[in-house]
Amino acid sequence: MERHRRVLIVGTVPYNEMSTSRAFDSYFHFWEKENLAQIFSNAKAPAKGHCGTLYQITDARMLKRRFDKKTKTGVIFNYEALNDGWKDSSLEVGSVTAKMYGWGSKKNSLVYLLRKFIWKKKYWCTDELLSWLDKFSPECVFLSFSDDFFIPQIALFVAERYNIPIVSSIGDDYYFNYKFSLSPLYHIYKLSYRRLIRKVFSHKGSAIYIGNKIRDKYNESFGLDGKTVYLTSEIKRHPFREIPVRSPVISYFGNIRLGRNESLREIGDALGRIDSSYILNVYSNEKDEHYIGIFDGSRNVKFCGTVPYSEVMKKSAESDILIVVEGFKKKDVDITRYSLSTKVADSLSSGAAVFAYGSAECGAIEYAESTGCITTCTDKDMLEVSLRSLIYDTELQRRNYEKGITVVENNHRLENSTGIFESVVNGVCGDL
Incomplete structure (x- = not known):
């Protein structure tokens, strides 16, 4: 059996089934651990995942290094020494580090530029990192796209140092999402970021995309030949069952920002008008009352x-x-226009009835409607009618269930997704 290429993942979060990086399983499920390594910036210690070795560089250590030459900016983690899993799914850790991570996760131009200032190459490009890289000897860089500077910068540095290709994983439109702003800092950030990304795309390599919509935009704009690799799910499909009208279990799992909390509240209100006993259960890592408070x-x-x-x-x-939801406000739609999260694959794979609600311009909602097996509402005035139709129409439920089997088989089967990804990597790396 042929081995896989030695791939270095460069991304914010290390693979873990309880984090956003769970999507990596759709690409690396069958990869040998000794042929996977990752550089990441999240402050939490990694757990056992796909990689045989990992290298962590954090905001806190980079900031401390500017004032203390003795500070080590990197920490090496090897698979054997890692814990089996995380006790919780929060990406934050305690004390000062939590504050630093919270600061670094804020999305504004000042933070991006400050981070660029802190993440000087001379501080993260240490002899230890170079020795770690030389020992692994990567044959390809997998860039998990980020709207920060340092993730693409590190990926490009490694690719140029070893003269190897970059496969960019693109799920969000960080490049073209250029909004109107009176802030000079925003334009400084955006122009600098776009210049960096053009350098990444001019380097040899290819790309994978979360959906066809974003694939077509980036392939055409940058002359790429990347492919869509749909996300997969570990959830096992249960046999068809009708929705119990008296006491249906209705659930949402995932992020509640970007207007999703407002859409969830609207669904809850509509459910209450249908039957006051209906409850929408929302499961999320969110801790900020600014987003949770809408449910009060x-x-x-x-x-x-x-x-x-x-x-x-x-x-x-x-x-x-x-439930699959997105927001309706333009500022939220601009960010989620191409997004297609793991929860769509999870929902389709489960066998439950799936209800999608949000702007038709959002990637997840557009995809949900295109499947023909998800009851989708893109008009607020039709929300209650759409929910009633799904809850009371057993024939609709059965048709959606049967069609869902085909959609999952065609788009979200693990063997399909990993096979497409491997073909992209092999295509840019050439013969072994």
């Missing part, structure tokens, strides 16, 4: 907090209706 006073939305992915699988199997 709602009799039909219950915010349940975070659960591990093992519980997500269990609760998805127990759910009669799974």
Whole structure:
């Protein structure tokens, strides 16, 4: 059996089934651990995942290094010494590091530029990092796209040092999403970022995309030949069952920012008008009351907090209706226009009835409607009608279930996704 190429992942978060990096499983599920390594910036210690070795560089250590020459900016983690998993799904850790991570995760131009200032190459490009890289001897760089500077910069540095290709994983439109702003800092950030990304795309390599919509835009704009690799799911499909009208279990799993919390509240209100006993259970890692507070006073939305992915699988199997949502406001739509998260694959794979609600311009909603097996509402005035139709029409439920089997088989089967990804890597690396 031929081995896989030695791939260096450069991304913010290391693979873990309870984090956003769970999507990596759609690419690397069958990869040998000794042929996978990752450089990452999240402050939390990694758990056992796909990589045999990892190198962590954090905001806190980079900032400290500017004032203390003795500070080590990198930490090496090897698979054997890692814990089996995280006790919780939060990406934050305690004390000062949590504050630094929270600061670094804020999305504004000043933070991006400050981070660029802190992440000087001479501080992260150490003899230890170079020795670690030489020992692994990468044959390809997998760039998990980020809207920060340092992730693409590190990926480009490694690719140029070893004269190897870059495969960029693109799920969000960080490049073309150039909004109107009176802030000079925004334009400084955006122009500098776009210049860096053009350098990445001018380097030899290819790309993979979360959906066809973003694939077509980037392939055409940059002369790439990247492919769509749909995300997969570990959730096992249960047999068809009708939605119990008296007490349906209705669940949402995932991020509640970018207007999703408002859409969830609207769904809850509509459910309450259909039957005052109906409850929408919302499971999310979110801790900020600014986003959670919208559910206060709602009799039909219950915010349940975070659960591990093992519980997500269990609760998805127990759910009669799974919800996919996006926001309606332009500022939110601009960010989610091409997004297609793991929860869509999870929902389709579960066998539950799936209800999608949000702007038709959002990637997840557009994809949901295109499948023909997800009841989709893109008009606020039709929300209650659409929910009633799904809950009371058993023939619709059965048709969606049967069509869902085909959609999952065609788009979200693990062997398909990993096979497409491997073909992209082999295509840019050439023969072994």
